[in-house]
Amino acid sequence: MKIGVITSAYPEFEDDPHGIFVHRLMKEISKQGYDVKVMAPYTGGKTEYLLDGVKVERFHYFYPKRFQRLCGRSGMIDNVKEGFFVKFQVLTFILFNLVNSVSKLKDRDLIHVHWLIPNGLGALIVKKIFKIPYISTIYGEEVYLSKRYKIDFILRSFINNSNRSVAISKGTLESCLKIGLKTETFDVIPFGVDTDFFRPLNINRDLKTFQILSVGYLIERKGFEYLIKAMQNVLKKYANVKLKIVGSGPLEGDLKSLINDLNLDKNVEILKNVSDEELLNLYNSSDLFILPSIVDSQGNTEGLGVVLLEAMACKVPVIGSNIGGIPDIIQDGETGLLVPEKNISKLSKAVINLVENENFRNKLANGGYNLVEDKFNWRKIAQSYISIYTQISNK
Template sequence: MTATERTVAVVAPYYPPKVGGVENYAARIARAVAEAPGLRPVVITTRLSGLRTTVDVEDGVQVIRLGAWLKLSNTPLSPLWPLQLRRWLRRTGAEVVNAHAPVPGLADLAVAASGKRPSVLTYHAGSMHKGEPGSGAADRLIGLYERRVLPKVFRRARTLVAVSPVSLAAGHPHAVEISPGVDIERFTPGQPASERPRTIVYVGRMDRSSAWKGVDVLLTAFAELAAEVPGARLRLVGGGDAVQDHLRLAADFGIADRVEAVGELTGDALVEVVRTAALAVLPSRTEAESFGMVLVEAMACGTPVVGSAVGGIPHVVTDGETGLLVPPGDPAGLAAACRKVLTDGGLADRLGARGRQEAERRFAWNGLMERYIKLFQAL
């Protein structure tokens, strides 16, 4: 580090190689800081497994991975983090802290540990209420956190960044909105949607704790659709402890031979799956879906999209123009929308072309990251 460089600590509970929207968002910021004159990034995140702290240089960026003692739902936790965060912020010479909060824990502590350093809290979630059967106790704890703890964290941060209008950070006096983005030079259109095989793709987590993602709704809808649309197939991309549950449900519906789970994909493999699909679907059921990154990536590929009219999805998709929206938790409505796209080639091609234009106009990473750099430099 030179004498004129300022260090920005990007603190996120998840970071690549773990796959997800928050991970990609934090990595993009670290890369943008590394490329900006006068700024230097350091990443503080958590390990996928193990208790000891590791320090490595990944893609030219120092990455410090703290051990997690336990995981509640999808949230890593450790009682050592308050001390460890203070120590690593001091040792790395961090002058600005950018904390990312999709769940309680590391980001909250990073804002508290920032001391006199200006902190930028990027809040990724709408309400984290699961709203699922059996989640009453968890929802009560989440409600208590969102009412009592989160407002204090918001006040402590110098600047708030909301990733969509439904982020709980949106609307605060010191909040700005900077959405996730897409690499429009990597996610590029393939052949027109009407000429592609009739494959529907879902990309996302498939954990039992993330049942609000609505994959069971998608399977129910596809069972209806498969009987009416010859050659239609469903491809599930992602990992989690619910994958086998979904495959058993597909077998119960008699559609196992038309449903494929391919695991987690990244890089060119993910791009290829999205750009060759006839349709991408995000069937989330609750406000916990604050954005919908997979929809933006599909739009950039000229792939028509169908999403639930819930959370931040309507912020991404304009119904009838850049995609179709359906009521959350409505298998019949979802099946009807998918059938419409798969059987109307003109509609599919219009939605795909318009989606690509919207991705270029609103969600290109370069323009979004320029706003972050200006924000850090101002601090």
Template sequence: MTRVLIITTNYPRWEGDPHSPWLLELMGRLREKGYEFDVLAPAFQGLAAHRIGQTPVYRFRYAPARWETLTHEEGAPNKIRKNPLYLLLLPFYVLAGMWASWRLGGKGRYDIIHVHWPVPQGLFGLLARRAGGGRLVATFYGADLVLAQRFSFLKPFVRWFAGRCDDLAAISSYTARELTRLSGREPRIIPYGIHLPPEQDWPATPGRILTVGRLIARKGHIHLIRALAHLPEAHLVIVGEGHEREALEQEIRRLRLEDRVLLTGRVSDAELEAYYQSCQVFALPAIVDESGDTEMLGMVSLEAMRYCKPVIASDVGGIPDIVVDGESGVLVPQKDAETLAAAIRQVLTDEALARRLGHGGYHFAREHFSWGSVERATRAMYGEADAAG
């Protein structure tokens, strides 16, 4: 068995916790190929070491339990932007993570150390390798690069860390370009994988627009709500929760759209699947927010494509890796409610166009985002010479 240590900020806290389900899926597939995993992740409100399925999860404590909320839920960058007092936890987080990595790396003697979100977890990976050896690889998701752009003192760290890795991956071509610009190294592009049900036309609720995502600025929900004001024949379902909810509710009241917008909050997997299946169009109105953060891939678009739903999305970040304009969906400029409304109206009123885009998206997802290709690319990053074939 090849022993792998996964170092990450964001790992499920219990069975069924919605954080990083794609990572669990990938680890399960690699386990069938002879890999064995341990995980190192921060505690959340005092959470101790535990297991998720077959995987031991080692949690490092960095504060009293009631303050251990830097990670999970909205994610550390969003929490820090919302409440800068979270910055006070960072030194303790980094020191605790470094100590835990040193101890676990020396004890575990891992063949591979895989760091996810390398700012600041790259330090943990380097210490684990120093303590016990192993091949060091890292996956960048984009949030770490946004932090490096915002805080210039982090740029040298990204270059330094990337130069010491045996291999690198990014989840989209956009993230890869940003990483190359900062570090001078060209990473592999390894996106998320997706399961596809049999291809079919799923019955839609007429006029239903769906969007899914945390209620944070970069998701652009407010622009979709403003677009709805131009679409009297439509109604909008927004699935997700976050600190922007109050602002969105105020905008809904201002535009008198209370009877046509549903904010569901968090829903079960079964409810979410039903919303995907029943929408007539899926929208991802993402923006580049004030901090420079944006969608680095846009996984929710792929989820809609599973059900042959036409996707309309902003032309920002890594979204064009999934939404190819006119082929797998429609791209529109960010923050442009009128253009967004016009694109939605066209899809709602042109059944042939909607069907062509929906099935085009399904075929695109099948060709470019299969779990088989993600698994092979990851094994190649881990050093399997014949895995990429």
């Protein structure tokens, strides 16, 4: 079967984190013998290449090409805030997305769309012209965008015309139901983690230091400022605790200034994006992983929290905010700890609790590891999607 993929984010190279979870799914589906061709917007580098058996073609969405600004590393939602010029590129993006969908994916047997807003129109037109069915994966950002710009009727139309839709978490499904979509039109299939790669390693740790790790784009909805502020309270009791934040993004300067203003330079460090191998070592060198995500000022939040899964696959205990899709991953007190978003006091207390209680840390680490192996393995997730592909193709 020939699968066409329309997505706004996709890696350019092996260690590129941009849309990496989409690639890991399509890579696994490709390994099962499916011919996968991805169409994504240009973000730099090559326009055509093969990545782990997946064919990738990138299209330009604005001319002159050097002025393309919409599809950068921070994602469309954050890039579009830069002003009218970038907002205008949303229109040209939709146009060129449509043209390329029709011209490059008309030989496919099925289209798989990621982020129906802004990618759904191409799939819909291909279905109407060439009778090629499509399925859609909903992350939550589409719902947020449709509500913000009062175009939820467009999202409903794309989903209603989709042969099947998949929400990545119960939280994402709930947000879809709030705009009038029906439960029976959806499957809930989470995104996962490559457990062959992200795994426990025997690494000699610095036993004098309690190392905390956090990973993600440096944007508002990741909530890093609250984690940094929580470190103040933690360090009052345990001076040997250190925090590493791995990522880059528009808030890098603000976060570094916050670290400096709070005199946390010796205990809090921001690292630029690292290779997968380096990230694997960082997970395994850490005593605790934290994802302090929030509902941001625009109403957007965490669809699932894949980095939590990566940490859990390495047998690292985790703390996450009780929002979005994170509760699908963390069963409080069993596979990790849930804390209210933006609550610096409760986040601090949760950290101190785990610093003090090694047995509890081990319990959470083992519980998280077993959950990932059972529910969030990419092989199983790919099989769930392949089952949907097969059902649609057999109709």
